[in-house]
Structure formats: C-alpha cells, structure tokens
Amino acid sequence: MPVVDLVATPLRELNAALHGVRPDSNETAWRILNPLGKHAIAVGLDAPLDVKIDGPVGYYCGGMNKQATITVAGSAGVGVAENMMSGEVRVKGDASQCAGATGQGGLLVIEGNASARCGISMKGIDIVVKGSVGPMSAFMAQAGNLIVLGDAGEALGDSIYEARLFVRGAVKSLGADCIEKPMGPEDKSALANVLARAGVDASADEFRFYASARRLYHFHVDNIDAY
C-alpha cells in the first residue's frame, strides 16, 4: 500500500500519483500522513481508490471526486467534496463551510458538525451530517438529499429547488420558499436508503422533511413593485 507523507512529498506529486493510477491497477489502497491542513488533497480522482488521510485537511479535499472512497481521520476545511460526481468522502471530524457544494453525485458523510452553507447548490449528491449544520445550509439546493441528525442553523433551504432535506433535531429557521412537508413513501425510502449507505443507525421516522414550496419557480406579477 503506498504511504505518502506530506511533510516529505509535495502535494502536487501526491495528486499526480493518484491521478496516474491505471484503471486495472491493484494499487488502490493509499494512505496519506501529515496533511497538516493543506489544501486540495486528493482532488479530481477518477478511479475506485480507497484513500485514507491521517489528520485534518484544508480546503477542497476530495473535490470533483469520481469513484474514489476518501476518508479523512480529522476535520476538513472549506468545500470538502465540492462538486463530487460519485464515490464517497467521509470526514471523521467536523467540516467547515460549503461542504459538498454543487455536488452532483456520490455520498458525503460528516461524522461531526458542518458549518455554514453545507450542501450549497447541491445537484444530486447525498450528504449525511451526524452532528449539526450551520446557517444557510442547502442554499439553492437543486437535487439530492441532505440528512442532518442534529440541528440546522438559520435559513435552512433558502431558495431551494428540488432537493430533499431531512432533519432529526431542531431547525432554527427555514429560508425563503422552504417548507416542512409530509414525508411520502418515496421520500422515506430515499432517506432510509441513504442512511443505510452511510452506515448510520437511525430510523426514518425520527426525521422531519423539508422541501421546496415551489413558489419561486415563476415570476409573480404581484411582486412587480419589488423591482
């Protein structure tokens, strides 16, 4: 198993090596030591690798990930797994702002808390936060599922399109056009499915469901005075 110590190896060398793994390679398990909060670790991977990072990472870790499973044994900085396409990113600690931003697919699991704007503009990614999320989470969320086992901060789901938001704890406030809805069978099955994939032992019945009221989809003539 390749072990890369980022005190000794430049980050670009590591990322180039990860990008260079051939599709038929057996060298799929990688371990990264001493990340020391460096930015852009293991970004742009496109192979079924299993990358374990021993310690806290900086910005954009696992960004644009395809296929790979990336585990951070520590906390993550801004934009972890941003624009992920597929695969899985798991953060054992907390995540900073904009976790999973614009993610199109795959699974992001944050075992601690995520701060502001978690899942901003998410486009199909599934995000599970075992702790709580900060303000403006799922802002302009378009598709995918955001599941929060703890609480959600102010303005959850502001200007949301069609993503599903599930929160087990308290929601401080809902953003524009985000409302609580009854959880239908499809929603419940999506929730149970993502919880199972994330390996989280929680019942779908414990969550409340929030989604778009669909009142911002079209211009409303009564709002003309606002412009």
Place this chain on the structure above:
Amino acid sequence: MCGIVGVFLKNSALESQLGAMLADMLAVLGDRGPDSAGFAFYGAGEQDRIKLTLRSAGAEAARKAVSTLEARWGPLEPVYRDTHTVISVPAMKQAALRAMVIAELPELEIVGAGKRMELYKEVGRPTTVAARFGLSSMSGTHAVGHTRMATESAVTTRGAHPFSTGIDQCLVHNGSLSNHNAVRRMLQREGLAFSTDNDSEVAAGYLTWRIREGANLTQALTTSLDDLDGFYTFLVGTESGFAVLRDPIACKPAIMAETDDFVAFGTEYRALATLPGIETARVFEPEPATVYAWERN
C-alpha cells in the same frame, strides 16, 4: 484574501515561545497576504510608563530623532528593530512628547502606544517582515498578526495592519468595509484622527470611539454589527486580552483552537497545525455575528 493570526496564552510558561509561534503562523499565511505584514505584541510593561512604537526610514534616522527626544525628556530606553523603535515614556509626559514628535520630528511616525503593546508592520513578504523585526525571539502574553493582500487602499506600510487608534488597542481585519467613508467622517466629527484612507483603520477607530464613550470591548464589537457594513473578520487586541467578531454571514474564513495553555486564531487551520497540543485542542469556527473574547485574570 488577507490572513489573520493570534495567540492568547493562558499558561505563562509559554510566554518565551510566543514570538516563535506567531512567526510560524504568519509564515504559513503568507500565501493569503504576500504584500505586507504586521503584528502587535503584548510583552512586558512598566508601572506609570507608556511604550511608543515609532517608525522611521531606518535605524540611523531613528537614533538621531531619539537623541533629540532624550535631550528634552530624559532617558527613553530605546529598542531599535529595523525601521521601528520602541521608546518608554513616563505616562504623564506621553501626550506632550507625542505632540513634539508630530510637530518637530516629521521623520518619525507614531505607529502605536500602550502600556504593553508594541506594533510592527512593513511592506514585504511576511517571513521577511517577521525576520526583520526579530519576531521569533519576542516574549509576551498575547499577540495578533496580519498578512495583507490589499483591496481597499494602496500597498504601503501605513496601509498594513494592525491598526491602532487607542492605547493598547489594535485591530487586524480580513475583509472589506463598504461604508467606511461615511463612518470615518462621523468619527472625525467626534474628534478621531486617521492617517490613511484604509477601511480597517476606520474599524479600529470605531472601536476606540465606542470604548471612549464608555462601552467595553464586547459592547463596542456588538454595536459595530449595526454600524459597519461589509464583510469582515476582526481580531482585536487589548492590554488584557483579545476578541473576535465575524460578519453576520461569516463571509471570511476563521478558525480557533483552545487548549488549557492557549487560545489561537487563524484564518485557516494550516496556521494552527503546528501549535503545541493542537491534536487534542478544541477546534471550532466562530459563529457569525457573535463576539468571542478572552481576558487575562
């Protein structure tokens, strides 16, 4: 961009390492602010004396000017560090001495004043600036620092942070204020003087004004949420501690670490990554629009 760092020690055994800790942190955030850097350091003070940090073109000019001052005011215990000189002035005489500097010694600029605060800033790479002032060997209880990538005003030493507008008060800022001209005019009517057209100096002046009007630091920061518009993370130093405030949408990054020995602030976690005991520290992001303050007992 810009980077902010700060350390507030709870354990006095670490005081001799404070300069080295801050120098490492500034170096890491050089990427966020390569054009200038500065720091305010709270070290030893003397009863009934005020330390003035003066800036000049070089050590030669400083020595000459200080000897002129000493001829008039007696020994001032000057410590020369590159372009900056710290002198110790009897508190009773500091206003008159400052007036003399302003009126008669144009080659000197007063950068900061405090019972314990010394303030250093220069244009250049943060590692170079820290080395020029010998930051690594400084000893103290708390310190704040800044690496600058200029947005609101020119790349000059005056425009570098920290800004000090009151005794032992300093502020470093990451962000950009949008109503600083209006607030500056209001503060000028209230009698405050500004030496730059920089937005961050206005934030420092605002806090000085509020504190002058009777607010404590936490109250002054709380009202700044209503009166200052823009995006910002402020780190403010005082004689007894430091405080942190982020704007209501937390536009600028900020992260803190607290252990039994210290509280540390960094714009990015990287700046904290090598602090002693960071592995077991409580690491957290300050909430938006919330004042965090630490005071020495």
